[in-house]
Amino acid sequence: MKDNFLNYNNYVSVDCVVLGYNEVENKLQVLLIKQKGPAPNTAELFKPQYAIPGDLIKEDESLDEAAARILEDLVNVKGLFLEQFYTFGHPDRVKDPKDADWLSTRRKDPLARVITVAYLALVRIDQINPSAGYFAEQIAWRSIKKIPKLAFDHNTIVAKALDIIQAHPEQHLVGRELLPNKFTLSQLQNLYEVIQNKELDKRNFRKSIKNNEYLITLNEKQKGVLHKPAQYYAFKKLKK
Amino acid sequence: MKDNFLNYNNYVSVDCVVLGYNEVENKLQVLLIKQKGPAPNTAELFKPQYAIPGDLIKEDESLDEAAARILEDLVNVKGLFLEQFYTFGHPDRVKDPKDADWLSTRRKDPLARVITVAYLALVRIDQINPSAGYFAEQIAWRSIKKIPKLAFDHNTIVAKALDIIQAHPEQHLVGRELLPNKFTLSQLQNLYEVIQNKELDKRNFRKSIKNNEYLITLNEKQKGVLHKPAQYYAFKKLKK
DNA sequence: ATCACTTATTGTACAAAATACAATAAGTAT
DNA sequence: ATACTTATTGTATTTTGTACAATAAGTGAT
Numbered sequence: 001m002k003d004n005f006l007n008y009n010n011y012v013s014v015d016c017v018v019l020g021y022n023e024v025e026n027k028l029q030v031l032l033i034k035q036k037g038p039a040p041n042t043a044e045l046f047k048p049q050y051a052i053p054g055d056l057i058k059e060d061e062s063l064d065e066a067a068a069r070i071l072e073d074l075v076n077v078k079g080l081f082l083e084q085f086y087t088f089g090h091p092d093r094v095k096d097p098k099d100a101d102w103l104s105t106r107r108k109d110p111l112a113r114v115i116t117v118a119y120l121a122l123v124r125i126d127q128i129n130p131s132a133g134y135f136a137e138q139i140a141w142r143s144i145k146k147i148p149k150l151a152f153d154h155n156t157i158v159a160k161a162l163d164i165i166q167a168h169p170e171q172h173l174v175g176r177e178l179l180p181n182k183f184t185l186s187q188l189q190n191l192y193e194v195i196q197n198k199e200l201d202k203r204n205f206r207k208s209i210k211n212n213e214y215l216i217t218l219n220e221k222q223k224g225v226l227h228k229p230a231q232y233y234a235f236k237k238l239k240k
Numbered sequence: 241m242k243d244n245f246l247n248y249n250n251y252v253s254v255d256c257v258v259l260g261y262n263e264v265e266n267k268l269q270v271l272l273i274k275q276k277g278p279a280p281n282t283a284e285l286f287k288p289q290y291a292i293p294g295d296l297i298k299e300d301e302s303l304d305e306a307a308a309r310i311l312e313d314l315v316n317v318k319g320l321f322l323e324q325f326y327t328f329g330h331p332d333r334v335k336d337p338k339d340a341d342w343l344s345t346r347r348k349d350p351l352a353r354v355i356t357v358a359y360l361a362l363v364r365i366d367q368i369n370p371s372a373g374y375f376a377e378q379i380a381w382r383s384i385k386k387i388p389k390l391a392f393d394h395n396t397i398v399a400k401a402l403d404i405i406q407a408h409p410e411q412h413l414v415g416r417e418l419l420p421n422k423f424t425l426s427q428l429q430n431l432y433e434v435i436q437n438k439e440l441d442k443r444n445f446r447k448s449i450k451n452n453e454y455l456i457t458l459n460e461k462q463k464g465v466l467h468k469p470a471q472y473y474a475f476k477k478l479k480k
Numbered sequence: 481a482t483c484a485c486t487t488a489t490t491g492t493a494c495a496a497a498a499t500a501c502a503a504t505a506a507g508t509a510t
Numbered sequence: 511a512t513a514c515t516t517a518t519t520g521t522a523t524t525t526t527g528t529a530c531a532a533t534a535a536g537t538g539a540t
Contacts, residue, residue: 010252010297012329012355057250059353063329087327087357089252089303113299115252115355117327186517203519204499211497221507227516228506426488443490444528461536467487468535 011107011114014066015054015154016082017161018075020125020141021178026190028144029125030158033074033136035102035151046101048137051151052158054116067119074139075130081122081177085164086157089115093153102151120161122177169195170212176235182218184230185209214238251347251354254306255294255394256322257401258315260365260381261418261431268384268434269365270398273314273376275342275391286341288377291391292398294356307359314379315370321362321417325404326397329355333393342391360401362417409435410452416475422458424470425449454478 018031033053037046053074057066067082094103094114103110130139142148144162147155165172174195175188189205209215214236222229258271273293277286293314297306307322334343334354343350370379382388387398405412414435415428429445449455454476462469 010250012250012252057329060331062331063327063355084327087303087324089297089357091300091302115303115357117329117355184517201500202517203501206518208498222517224508225516226508226514228508228518230517424488441529442488443530446489448527462488464537465487466485466537468489468537470488 011056011112013054013056013114013116014063014070014119015052015116015157016067016070016119016121017052017158018071018121018123019144019161019165020123020128021191021194022125022141023179023187023190024126026194028194029141030144030147031075031123031130032140032142032148032150033132034138034140036132036137037102037105046105049098049102049151050140050142050148052154053136056114063117063119067117067121071121074136075123075128077123077128081173083120083172085118085120086160087115087117088153088157089113090153096152099152116157118157118161120165120172122165122172122174124178124180166196176214176238182220182232182234184222184232186230188233251296251352253294253296253354253356254303254310254359255292255356255397256307256310256359256361257292257398258311258361258363259384259401259405260363260368261434262365262381263419263427263430264366266430266434269381270384270387271315271363271370272380272382272388272390273372274378274380276372276377277342277345286345289338289342289391290380290382290388292394293376296354303357303359307357307361311361314376315363315368317363317368321413323360323412325358325360326400327355327357328393328397329353330393336392339392356397358397358401360405360412362405362412362414364418364420406436416454416478422460422472422474424462424472426470428473 020029020031021027022029031053032050035048035051037048053070055066055070055073057063058069061069063084064082067084068078068080071080071082072078091113093116095111100110125141132138144158147158149155150158165174169192174191175183178191179187185206188209189200189202192205193200216234216236218232218234220232222232260269260271261267262269271293272290275288275291277288293310295306295310295313297303298309301309303324304322307324308318308320311320311322312318331353333356335351340350365381372378384398384402387395389395390398405414409432414431415423418431419427425446428449429440429442432445433440456474456476458472458474460472462472
């Protein structure tokens with residue numbers, strides 16, 4: 001019966017893949033943080049890496065709450081779309097020598113295993129104001145096509161998030177989350193094209209999207225543009 | 241900087257929703273264990289509940305390995321289909337009074353939070369031999385239509401597993417996992433009907449399934465049946 | 481050999497959805 | 511009036527989904 005009182009405690013963290021859409025450049029980007037070193041006087045010894053934002057969970061918060069807190073701390077925005085998508089728990093996932101430095105400044109037991117629950121968040125880059133928080137030296141948006149080498153297994157985590165959203169953009173409310181409240185069908189199409197990384201036919205796109213039960217036509221058109229003004233659309237509130 | 245050495249350790253477990261297919265009765269069932277009490281002499285004080293099989297993870301195993309171990313211990317079969325599908329981490333998920341008894345016999349700190357990574361497994365009931373292991377008093381198959389009240393939040397976990405498999409049976413290799421190596425199209429159709437809980441048209445089912453790139457026609461028919469013998473089919477090996 | 485019985489197998493008409501493809505419309509600026 | 515730019519729309523074709531019932535191939539009984 002000695003197994004009855006096994007006590008394999010583990011660190012549990014939540015990591016967030018924050019995908020941001022830059023409408024002007026029509027690019028999808030991922031939010032990275034540059035790791036903060038230890039006390040300033042020792043900073044020269046510390047080689048910061050880029051990472052996705054994450055933190056250990058707190059005693060009294062759920063996983064969803066932890067993800068929301070991490071994002072709030074970092075991007076100063078509440079109520080973003082957030083979705084758990086996978087949990088990464090390989091025993092060696094934080095044991096690469098490249099990560100030892102950072103862990104030694106942040107953990108009582110730097111070699112302890114960390115299991116991380118990964119979340120996907122969608123944000124409009126122009127609407128949020130990410131700020132380097134207590135756990136980030138600075139933050140950076142990077143194109144999903146040029147993601148640098150990241151700390152821990154974060155490249156794997158980001159790749160899995162991208163797979164998921166590309167397979168089913170509509171299930172992840174991309175339009176609602178990544179566009180302004182009112183938008184044109186061309187804007188919506190551009191977004192889908194970036195996410196799926198392929199061109200779509202205008203006529204066919206409009207035919208299919210107009211079956212979307214949440215899309216509504218507004219009583220408003222573009223003004224002052226140097227071409228035929230486009231109709232504005234919006235999304236209906238979600239049924240709860 | 242006091243946050244630097246936060247030490248919120250947590251128990252992490254893996255729970256498995258084992259769905260078994262009984263071809264004869266054409267039923268989908270879920271594998272439950274009846275919780276084992278403390279030492280025999282105190283057993284009369286212990287009110288066992290049904291639960292899905294699960295265990296704390298071990299120090300040196302990945303989540304996938306933990307899931308495989310739990311199943312192996314319980315059903316004595318290796319190499320089953322196993323898929324992580326969600327992680328449940330509400331702070332109170334093991335704090336219902338109904339669960340206090342069992343936890344007090346198994347945990348140094350019975351009130352400690354447990355985060356659990358849930359896996360889905362698919363098995364053919366006639367092919368495996370579940371046995372009560374060190375953590376199960378006995379095991380039981382229960383129809384997915386009549387699942388009793390379970391320990392912890394296990395009813396929620398089972399419900400989520402069922403949602404997932406019903407939405408996309410083909411993505412979860414249902415046929416490959418739940419049928420014999422050679423099978424008839426009627427067998428395959430029966431399985432899909434049980435999983436999706438609706439009747440399918442024979443002609444339409446065959447039309448759609450025959451597009452499946454993994455389905456191959458064998459050089460063999462049923463023998464000795466009291467009706468027109470059916471063609472046997474099989475699944476091609478998966479590309480890795 | 482015929483027949484009764486049982487399950488396996490197949491086709492066709494129709495509707496709906498996906499795809500390929502280009503001309504016209506509505507503004508602004510000159 | 512014209513040039514320019516992006517918005518908007520339709521049609522033919524293919525593919526996929528759906529509804530629906532007659533024939534085929536065995537066995538066992540006569």
